[in-house]
Amino acid sequence: MPIINDNGFFDIKNRENGLEKALIMTPQDIVMEIRESGLKGRGGAGFSTGTKWMFAMQAKSDQKFVVCNADEGEPGTFKDRLLLDEYTNLVFEGMTIAGYATGATKGYLYLRGEYRYLYKKLQDHLDDMRANKRLGNNILGADFSFDIEIRLGSGAYVCGEETALIESLEGHRGEARNRPPFPVNTGLLGKPTTVNNVETFADAYLIMCNGGEWFQKHGTNKSSGMKLLSISGDCKVPGVYEVPFGITVSDMLALCKAENTKAVQIGGASGVCLPNDQFNRTISFEDIPTGGSIMIFNESRNMLHILKNFMEFFVDESCGQCSPCRIGNLKLLEGIEMIENGTCSLSHVHELMQLGATMQIASKCGLGQSSPNAFISILTQYEDEIFSNR
Amino acid sequence: MLVFEKNSLTTEIEALIKKYGSNRTSLLPILQDIQILHGHISDFAQQEVARILDIHPVEVYGVITFYSFLSIEAKGKYIIRLCQTISCDLAGKASIAKVLEGELGIKFGETTTDKKFSLEYVNCMGMCDQGPAMLINEVVYTKLTPHRIVEILKTYK
Numbered sequence: 379m380p381i382i383n384d385n386g387f388f389d390i391k392n393r394e395n396g397l398e399k400a401l402i403m404t405p406q407d408i409v410m411e412i413r414e415s416g417l418k419g420r421g422g423a424g425f426s427t428g429t430k431w432m433f434a435m436q437a438k439s440d441q442k443f444v445v446c447n448a449d450e451g452e453p454g455t456f457k458d459r460l461l462l463d464e465y466t467n468l469v470f471e472g473m474t475i476a477g478y479a480t481g482a483t484k485g486y487l488y489l490r491g492e493y494r495y496l497y498k499k500l501q502d503h504l505d506d507m508r509a510n511k512r513l514g515n516n517i518l519g520a521d522f523s524f525d526i527e528i529r530l531g532s533g534a535y536v537c538g539e540e541t542a543l544i545e546s547l548e549g550h551r552g553e554a555r556n557r558p559p560f561p562v563n564t565g566l567l568g569k570p571t572t573v574n575n576v577e578t579f580a581d582a583y584l585i586m587c588n589g590g591e592w593f594q595k596h597g598t599n600k601s602s603g604m605k606l607l608s609i610s611g612d613c614k615v616p617g618v619y620e621v622p623f624g625i626t627v628s629d630m631l632a633l634c635k636a637e638n639t640k641a642v643q644i645g646g647a648s649g650v651c652l653p654n655d656q657f658n659r660t661i662s663f664e665d666i667p668t669g670g671s672i673m674i675f676n677e678s679r680n681m682l683h684i685l686k687n688f689m690e691f692f693v694d695e696s697c698g699q700c701s702p703c704r705i706g707n708l709k710l711l712e713g714i715e716m717i718e719n720g721t722c723s724l725s726h727v728h729e730l731m732q733l734g735a736t737m738q739i740a741s742k743c744g745l746g747q748s749s750p751n752a753f754i755s756i757l758t759q760y761e762d763e764i765f766s767n768r
Numbered sequence: 769m770l771v772f773e774k775n776s777l778t779t780e781i782e783a784l785i786k787k788y789g790s791n792r793t794s795l796l797p798i799l800q801d802i803q804i805l806h807g808h809i810s811d812f813a814q815q816e817v818a819r820i821l822d823i824h825p826v827e828v829y830g831v832i833t834f835y836s837f838l839s840i841e842a843k844g845k846y847i848i849r850l851c852q853t854i855s856c857d858l859a860g861k862a863s864i865a866k867v868l869e870g871e872l873g874i875k876f877g878e879t880t881t882d883k884k885f886s887l888e889y890v891n892c893m894g895m896c897d898q899g900p901a902m903l904i905n906e907v908v909y910t911k912l913t914p915h916r917i918v919e920i921l922k923t924y925k
Contacts, residue, residue, distance in 0.1 A: 453854060454855055456895065492893040495906045495908060530796075546796065609897070610897045611855055616898075673854060
């Protein structure tokens with residue numbers, strides 16, 4: 379199943395010789411090119427990739443690492459699966475370019491356990507790259523050596539958080555670390571580590587092929603480039619779409635032929651729920667940022683049921699390390715169950731809203747900081763529907 | 769556990785450690801392989817891994833219990849994991865769950881008495897555009913219908 383877009387970035391003519399071009403540049407020039415492109419992290423947080431690579435390049439260490447975060451666990455996202463499956467080369471060579479630019483010698487692809495069926499194909503691809511001197515010692519004759527190892531996850535959503543992922547790579551429980559220090563300084567085994575999303579590496583590769591200026595021409599000023607969206611839920615044509623940043627939600631819904639749409643959940647379970655009177659808003663870092671998960675709900679759907687599903691997910695996946703997340707998510711889920719059986723007072727709803735806001739501030743990592751988003755946005759937007767039977 | 773079984777497990781773990789290295793960073797790949805080969809990681813296996821890697825057995829136990837794909841209790845030969853997250857839920861997960869329970873005669877979280885099938889839920893497995901979806905060990909099945917479940921299970925029985 380290909381990416382749905384006729385003339386997108388991932389079109390064949392746009393992706394030749396990225397690694398060859400990068401290896402005749404200096405690491406500084408590569409970092410400048412990536413900075414010029416305005417590429418921001420495709421996992422959803424949107425940190426400037428060029429800046430991240432610059433920090434890693436400037437860090438002094440006897441060893442540095444590159445890590446590709448393929449722990450695609452956010453509900454409703456599957457674009458990385460498609461990139462790994464059908465555009466493998468872009469991802470691995472993007473990692474190799476990052477290794478060259480930052481001075482790393484070793485790369486890890488952290489593949490979620492649910493995608494184990496891709497493991498052999500990816501491993502074969504790495505073997506081909508080694509045979510063709512595109513990986514290993516003196517890549518393409520240059521004074522640069524780099525290799526990539528695939529590590530599998532074992533079914534823990536929180537390992538998509540970069541410091542939890544690093545803990546997992548080190549053989550520990552996937553419990554997030556405090557940041558700072560950031561991985562670019564103190565990452566895997568205490569060494570400078572560049573962690574990027576699968577799509578970020580693929581985009582970085584495409585920038586090497588076509589230049590930062592070409593990339594910058596797409597999207598908006600603050601969100602350059604194209605974005606892959608994983609669209610699922612109530613629409614006629616679900617799948618992976620490539621769209622320019624700045625697209626309105628209603629244009630996106632037209633693309634996938636969604637009808638009678640009541641709400642769109644943008645950014646997965648940890649994202650926000652957008653009701654249909656706000657469909658003129660845009661997918662971009664300046665308006666609604668997303669790692670690519672788009673879930674569409676039509677008029678027939680019960681929003682409380684959807685919210686309950688999200689909160690069950692977070693209760694399941696909270697690592698339990700910090701109490702705002704461990705207990706907070708449980709309390710929010712209990713609240714939803716009380717609303718369901720009509721035993722939740724309005725004042726308790728107010729308390730839960732405040733609890734959600736506290737979790738956003740007090741949780742240690744992104745999981746607990748973002749898990750109340752859906753609770754707060756769905757209860758606020760759909761108050762009438764949810765409390766009509768109260 | 770019989771002595772010769774223990775010895776063969778130790779040999780197996782030594783081979784895995786030789787393959788992945790004897791650093792702490794190799795712990796997860798080692799445990800993942802034991803899980804696949806034996807369907808769980810027994811007390812004895814945990815102690816042996818800890819002994820050879822020179823870490824405390826509690827560290828090994830802590831790692832196993834953190835990850836949902838690793839287990840200390842014996843699971844069935846085939847682990848069926850049905851996606852329970854919202855896109856698959858809206859696509860009809862509940863009816864698939866009922867058919868699975870009915871066909872296997874067990875509830876979610878249980879293993880059949882012949883140790884052939886375990887039934888579990890999994891959180892979003894990235895097949896949201898083709899739901900309902902499930903994994904049987906590492907094989908993915910998408911666009912499930914009650915009738916297809918019957919056909920799929922036949923191929924494993």
